[in-house]
Amino acid sequence: MTSKWPIPRPTEAAAIRAADLVQRAVPPIQVVLADLLAANQLGDRHGVNLCAHRAARVALGRVGEQ
Numbered sequence: 337m338t339s340k341w342p343i344p345r346p347t348e349a350a351a352i353r354a355a356d357l358v359q360r361a362v363p364p365i366q367v368v369l370a371d372l373l374a375a376n377q378l379g380d381r382h383g384v385n386l387c388a389h390r391a392a393r394v395a396l397g398r399v400g401e402q
Contacts, residue, residue, distance in 0.1 A: 365394050 346354075368391045375383030 362394055363390075365391065368394055 368387060372384060372387035372391060375387055
C-alpha cells in the first residue's frame with residue numbers, strides 16, 4: 337500500500353476562489369427579511385447576523401469587497 341504523507345489538501349484561498357466562481361441564486365429581499373424576523377423572534381443571534389448580512393448583499397450587491 338502506497339501512501340502520501342502529508343495528505344494534500346486544498347488551501348483556504350483555493351476554497352474561497354472556487355466558491356467565488358459559483359453563481360448562486362439571489363433570494364428576494366422579502367424572503368431574507370422574513371427569515372431575519374423569524375431568527376430574531378427565536379433569539380438566534382447567529383441567524384440574525386447571517387440574515388442581516390444576506391439582506392445587505394441582496395440590497396446592495398457585493399458588500400465590503402473592492
